[in-house]
Amino acid sequence: MSSAILEARQISKRFGGLVANEDVSLVLAGEPGQVVSVIGPNGAGKSTFFKMLSGFLRPSSGQVLLHGQDITGMPPHRIARLGLVRTFQETTIFPDLTAMEHVSLAHQLHREAGDLAVVLGLPRAREDEARLATSAADILELMELSAVADVAARHLPQGLLRLLGIAMGLAARPQVLLLDEPYAGLNPEETNRAVAITRKIAASGVSILLVEHDMKAVMAISDRIHVLYFGKKIAEGTPEEIRNNPQVIEAYLGQEDKELGL
Ligand SMILES: Nc1ncnc2c1ncn2[C@@H]1O[C@H](COP(=O)(O)OP(=O)(O)O)[C@@H](O)[C@H]1O
Ligand SMILES: [Mg+2]
Known part of the structure; x- marks a missing residue:
């Protein structure tokens, strides 16, 4: 039995020969209302990871636990009723x-x-x-x-x-809200406003898992950050730790539109 709010245990997803997620683990524990981000270059497997957590994709292997209950492979509406909701960019x-x-x-x-x-x-x-x-x-x-x-x-x-x-x-x-690129396509003013509101949602006690390309926003808002690279988790830590992690910097080199805001 896990005391975590949400836990992914070594989940993997294969699409034919392509490994979109490989043994990715994540624990959302402690006080409710934290903001935890998942970052990584395009195609790293972030959306696939969220879809497995929220029931839109079934993991090829591994387990997802919500408040200790195994929700692996449950349909999205049942998972939503249990408190984990994914919002869509294309609502x-x-x-x-x-x-x-x-x-x-x-x-x-x-x-x-x-x-x-x-x-x-x-x-x-x-x-x-x-x-x-x-x-x-x-x-x-x-x-x-x-x-x-x-x-x-x-x-x-x-x-x-x-x-x-x-x-x-x-x-x-929801107790846990998954936001997949909620600020994409917004102008800087709209982004600032949306970031402030995201903070308020968290402060109201809703834990937030966030995928976002805007590194400035991610660094400002996150309590913890997990980094995916070619489907694998290569780092996890505070924004400060992630910003200074050599492997993460390496992974982002040459990604001119997604610099880490260093
Ligand atoms: N339904 C699918 N069928 C086949 N390949 C997919 C599918 N969904 C995602 N992929 C592939 O899995 C990889 C990870 O995709 P995705 O999770 O969308 O990455 P990200 O959200 O980090 O940009 C990519 O190579 C993508 O092309
Ligand atoms: Mg994506």
Whole structure:
């Protein structure tokens, strides 16, 4: 039995002859609300790793434990219910629905009352609806989206749509949130804002696993960093340790668009 929040034990993924992840281990332990990043050059296997943690890909070998429970190979919706949620860069957005409606909709998908109780309008379901509406407002507030709660998605700029995607992930009330390149395509101002909000999410007690190319953002926000290189983990440590790790520097040499911000 593991006391870790999340643990990957030597997980591997092979696509035919290609080894996308090889015996990758990661332990998310200690206080909830830490930010742990996974970095590495393009094609290093970061997204594959996240997909195995969240159930979108089944590991070829190894185990994933959430609060000590073996979740290896479980479907994503079951893993989400157990508290681990992955948000997508390409979140489903309905142009005519408002920000509030998107978060409420995501809530509906995760509500505790069964569908039948809702259809019948039973008291338990009505209570649930009220509670979900409140927490949707709370989530919009946390994400600094309250001002646009009633604005249709088609009027929202890219930066806010990205935050809305994360808000929809939070509607599942996760304990662990996986963010795969949440700041990609954002301008510096939007990135700064999104980084600050990511910090607030963590401070609210949600542990965050982050894949991000923006090294300045990664170094600023992470409690710990894991480095993948050709599918293998080559280093793990604090931002300071990673910045000074010769193997990591070597791995990034020649990667002109992904310098470590040294
Ligand atoms: N579904 C798939 N089928 C075959 N190869 C894949 C698949 N997904 C990823 N790969 C390969 O696995 C490697 C790691 O990919 P990925 O995890 O997306 O890397 P990263 O997110 O670090 O850029 C790459 O060589 C990629 O082409
Ligand atoms: Mg990727």
